[in-house]
Amino acid sequence: MIQAANEPTSDSDAREAVVQCRRLTKVYKKLLASRAKAVRALNEVSLSVRPGQIVGLIGPNGAGKSTLLNLIAGLIFPTDGDVTVCGHPARSIQARQSLGYMPEHPVFLGGYSARATLRYHGALLGLSRAAIADQVDKSIQRLQMQEFIDRPCADFSQGMKQRLALGVAMLNEPQLLLLDEPSNGLDPVGIIRLRDLLKQLQDSGAAIVISSHRLGELEKLTSDYMFMHHGQIITFGDNAMTGRAGQLLVGLESDGPRLAETLLPASKVLEASETELALAVDDPAEVPDIVSKLARGGARITSVMLQREDIEETFLRLCDERGQ
Amino acid sequence: MRAYELLKETFWRRRYIWIVHVVWLALYVMFWWLYYPDPEEFGGLLFLCGGFLLPLALSAGIIGDDVASGRICVVLTRPLRPGTLFAYRLLGLSLQGAIHFLLAGIVILVLRLVTRKGSTEDLAFWLFLSWLLFNTWAALSTSSSVLVKRSQNSLFLLVAFITIGGVLQILIWNLRNYAVGDVLKGILRYGFPPHTLLRDLGNGEFEEKNLVLAGLHLPRTLVYTAHSLLLTMIYALPGVLIFRKKQFLAERD
Numbered sequence: 001m002i003q004a005a006n007e008p009t010s011d012s013d014a015r016e017a018v019v020q021c022r023r024l025t026k027v028y029k030k031l032l033a034s035r036a037k038a039v040r041a042l043n044e045v046s047l048s049v050r051p052g053q054i055v056g057l058i059g060p061n062g063a064g065k066s067t068l069l070n071l072i073a074g075l076i077f078p079t080d081g082d083v084t085v086c087g088h089p090a091r092s093i094q095a096r097q098s099l100g101y102m103p104e105h106p107v108f109l110g111g112y113s114a115r116a117t118l119r120y121h122g123a124l125l126g127l128s129r130a131a132i133a134d135q136v137d138k139s140i141q142r143l144q145m146q147e148f149i150d151r152p153c154a155d156f157s158q159g160m161k162q163r164l165a166l167g168v169a170m171l172n173e174p175q176l177l178l179l180d181e182p183s184n185g186l187d188p189v190g191i192i193r194l195r196d197l198l199k200q201l202q203d204s205g206a207a208i209v210i211s212s213h214r215l216g217e218l219e220k221l222t223s224d225y226m227f228m229h230h231g232q233i234i235t236f237g238d239n240a241m242t243g244r245a246g247q248l249l250v251g252l253e254s255d256g257p258r259l260a261e262t263l264l265p266a267s268k269v270l271e272a273s274e275t276e277l278a279l280a281v282d283d284p285a286e287v288p289d290i291v292s293k294l295a296r297g298g299a300r301i302t303s304v305m306l307q308r309e310d311i312e313e314t315f316l317r318l319c320d321e322r323g324q
Numbered sequence: 325m326r327a328y329e330l331l332k333e334t335f336w337r338r339r340y341i342w343i344v345h346v347v348w349l350a351l352y353v354m355f356w357w358l359y360y361p362d363p364e365e366f367g368g369l370l371f372l373c374g375g376f377l378l379p380l381a382l383s384a385g386i387i388g389d390d391v392a393s394g395r396i397c398v399v400l401t402r403p404l405r406p407g408t409l410f411a412y413r414l415l416g417l418s419l420q421g422a423i424h425f426l427l428a429g430i431v432i433l434v435l436r437l438v439t440r441k442g443s444t445e446d447l448a449f450w451l452f453l454s455w456l457l458f459n460t461w462a463a464l465s466t467s468s469s470v471l472v473k474r475s476q477n478s479l480f481l482l483v484a485f486i487t488i489g490g491v492l493q494i495l496i497w498n499l500r501n502y503a504v505g506d507v508l509k510g511i512l513r514y515g516f517p518p519h520t521l522l523r524d525l526g527n528g529e530f531e532e533k534n535l536v537l538a539g540l541h542l543p544r545t546l547v548y549t550a551h552s553l554l555l556t557m558i559y560a561l562p563g564v565l566i567f568r569k570k571q572f573l574a575e576r577d
Contacts, residue, residue, distance in 0.1 A: 066573070073401050076571040093403045101401040107393040111336050123329035124402040132325065168398065 017048035018098075018176045018207035019072055023081035026067050026231075041067040043231040044081065049207045051175065054198065056218040057211040058315055059228035065211045066104075068228070069178050072209065073101045086175055097125075100174035104181045104211075106165030110154030114145055114164045117153060118171060125172045139167035142197060158185030166194065170201070177201060177208045183217050195221055215312045227318050234318060248279040248287060250294060251303035263297040264290070281306065326404075327412065334416025337389070344381045345424055348373060352428050356435050360442040366432075367450035367526045374425060375457030376519070380482060382420060383465035385475030386413050387567070392474045397572050406567045414466045414560055421458040425451040446526070453522045456552040460517040463556045467563025470570065489516065518555060521548050 024045045029038035042064045049055050057065045070076045071083050074091035085095035108117050118139055122132035140149055143163045148156065156164070162185050169177060177198075183191045198208055198221060212218050218225070227234040252259065252275050260272040264279065268290075271278035277294075281287060284306060291304055335341060355361065355369055387410070390396040400406060429451050436444045461481075469477040492512050499505035513520060525548055535547050 070397075070573060073397070075397050075400060076573065093405070096401055096403040099401055101398060103394055103397055105394060106398070107395040109333070109337055109395075111339055120329045120333065121398075121402065123325040124399065124404055126326060126403060129325055165398075 016050065017084075018051055018053075018086055019047070019049040019209065020084045020087075021045055021047050021068075021072070021081065022083075024068075024071060024078050024083055025080040026064075026071060026076065027079040041231050042071070042078075045231070045233055046081075047226065047233060049176075049209060051205045051207055052202055053224060054202055054208045054210065054222035056222050056225045057209060057228060058213075058215060058218065058225055060319055063228040064231040065228050066180065067231070069101075069180055069209065069211055072176075073099065073178055097172070098175040100169035100172060100177045102165045102169040102177075102179045102182055104184065106161050106168075108153035108156075108161070108164065110152060112153055113151060114149045114153065114156075114160075114167075115140075117164060118167055121168045121171050127172075135171050139171060142170070143167045144193065159187060159190055162186055163190065166197070170197075173201075173204070173206070175206055177206055179208065179210045179212075181212055181214075182210060183212065183214055191217060215315055225314075227315070229318070246281055246284075246306055246308040248277075248281045248290060249303075249305045249307060250277045250279065250291070250299075250301060251275060251305075252277065253300040253302060255299070259294060259297060259299045263293055263299075275302075284308075330409070330412035331416045331419060334386070334413055335420060338385075341382060341420075344378070345420075345427075348378055348424070349428060349431055353431060353435065356432060356442055357439075360439075363443050363446045363450070364527055366442070367446065367453075368523070370425075370428065370450050370454045371457060371519075371523060371526065374421075374428065374451075375454035375522075376461060376517075378424065379417065379421065379458045379461040380465055380478040383417055383462055383469065384478040385469065386417065386466050386477070387469040387563075388473045388477055389475060391470075391572065400572060406570070407564045410466065410470070410560070410564050410567050414463055417462040417466065418455075418459050421455050421462065425455050425458075446528075450526050453526045456549060457517060457519065457522055459556045460552055460559060463559035463563075464517065467559055467561075467566075470563045470567045485517075514551070515555075518548065518552050522552065 024042055025040070026042040027038050027040050029035070045064075045068065057068065059065050067076070071078055072085065072090060074085075074089075074095060077091075083090045086098040088094040088098075112120065115136060118136045119132055122135055127135065140146055143166055145160075145163055145167065148160050153161070153164070162182065166179075166182060169179070183194060186194060195217070198210075202208060210218060210221070247270065254274055256274050256277050257272045260269045260277050264277075268279050268281075269277065270280050279290060281290075287304070287306055291301065295301060351373060352366075352369070356366065359365070361369070385392075387396070390399065399409065429447060432447060433444060436442055465477055465481055468481050471477075472480050489512070492508055496505050496508045496512065499508065525545060535542050535544050537547065
């Protein structure tokens with residue numbers, strides 16, 4: 001079992017966590033199907049998400065991201081393990097009071113306008129008439145829905161649907177927001193607005209879990225990633241980039257191959273030319289040591305540049321390492 | 325607010341619902357206009373079209389549509405028990421039925437006043453009996469909509485009703501000389517939607533014949549009304565129980 005790196009270790013941490021999953025397993029098995037045909041979508045996943053944290057769920061198709069979101073949202077039951085939201089079991093009414101959920105393909109009643117849809121969800125949340133009116137106005141302002149607020153949802157473009165779905169999910173100012181591909185169909189301005197909105201929510205203490213294939217967008221929002229593969233979490237948190245902090249490019253006046261051979265371990269050297277060394281760096285803290293070692297060994301250094309792996313490169317590397 | 329929105333949703337969930345109501349009302353009007361039926365004939369039409377076919381048309385996809393589209397996933401992440409959602413869907417249907425029969429009654433009374441032909445005798449009673457039958461079918465259809473995706477629940481129910489009813493009738497005929505034949509007859513009469521009981525009640529076949537239950541003389545109208553309402557609840561129960569335990573994936577069908 002691979003556990004999330006920041007899984008809480010004490011009871012107080014667990015109480016503080018907005019989402020707490022313990023050894024969560026989900027096996028899909030069709031009625032009357034043999035055991036061999038069962039699909040293990042999630043395999044003993046443990047993790048916790050703190051208030052104010054934005055977690056990006058990444059992974060190839062079929063990795064278990066949607067299953068994890070569905071389990072946290074209480075839409076499906078775990079085969080084993082448990083999941084709590086704000087200290088309450090995921091499917092409980094109390095958990096749902098703290099939850100906002102936006103699916104990948106939002107669907108609304110075609111005959112309802114955006115305003116009627118927001119009102120409907122406000123009523124489901126148990127808000128009073130005045131509170132609903134207040135929240136609806138806020139949503140309209142926040143998501144710039146003025147131009148289509150009274151049009152029927154059947155006429156909406158994908159971008160309008162996404163904005164309305166976000167409005168619906170944020171209606172109760174939830175402590176936990178679960179977003180599945182939130183930027184689908186949004187134009188660049190909409191994406192920037194979404195980012196600002198999520199940052200605001202984060203500042204107000206809400207935890208946000210985003211499943212997205214738009215890695216560049218995720219990178220602008222958070223440094224906490226959870227790479228999922230075959231129903232397991234492979235890496236979690238800022239140290240997701242672990243394994244490889246990046247590449248250190250050291251410019252030299254001359255003699256690159258000899259310096260690399262005599263001063264550095266072979267495993268570190270990716271490429272060595274007369275005037276440049278490309279070195280693998282696991283941790284940025286190693287950089288001063290490498291540079292001073294080279295300088296002490298007589299290298300005349302002209303430049304030093306650390307190229308960090310971005311999320312897309314990390315994603316591709318992790319997929320590649322696992323033969324995806 | 326919650327109750328209001330949940331009930332309103334059943335009226336507006338599909339545009340064709342209003343078309344169905346209008347078409348059915350037009351059918352009553354045409355039937356009246358062309359035949360000037362007597363109370364029993366008109367009651368029979370109300371009973372068949374309003375009590376039996378109307379709930380099937382109105383409840384097509386009442387839950388299955390939301391399951392197939394994935395909309396249910398957002399609704400069920402709200403602080404709302406699945407059983408409550410189910411109950412409001414059924415109540416919404418029942419309310420639609422009540423409004424439909426009220427409108428039908430008004431339309432027919434107006435026609436009677438305008439044309440001065442036909443008879444409105446027992447009209448209110450037939451409307452009430454049709455509404456009772458409507459509720460039982462609505463409950464059955466809502467329950468089946470939990471299991472059957474999209475709008476096929478009504479068709480599925482119609483086929484199941486005809487098949488099971490037909491098989492039971494054949495068995496009853498073949499086993500008429502055995503005790504088991506009587507048991508099957510009882511199941512068909514009291515366990516199935518109460519078509520025969522309510523129609524006979526409307527036709528006045530039980531007039532002044534009280535039913536004796538545990539030493540109490542009870543009017544049959546009261547007993548069969550209670551029986552219909554009880555059946556409605558029994559038919560709804562499996563739907564509620566399955567809905568509570570059902571899992572929903574946020575993926576479109």
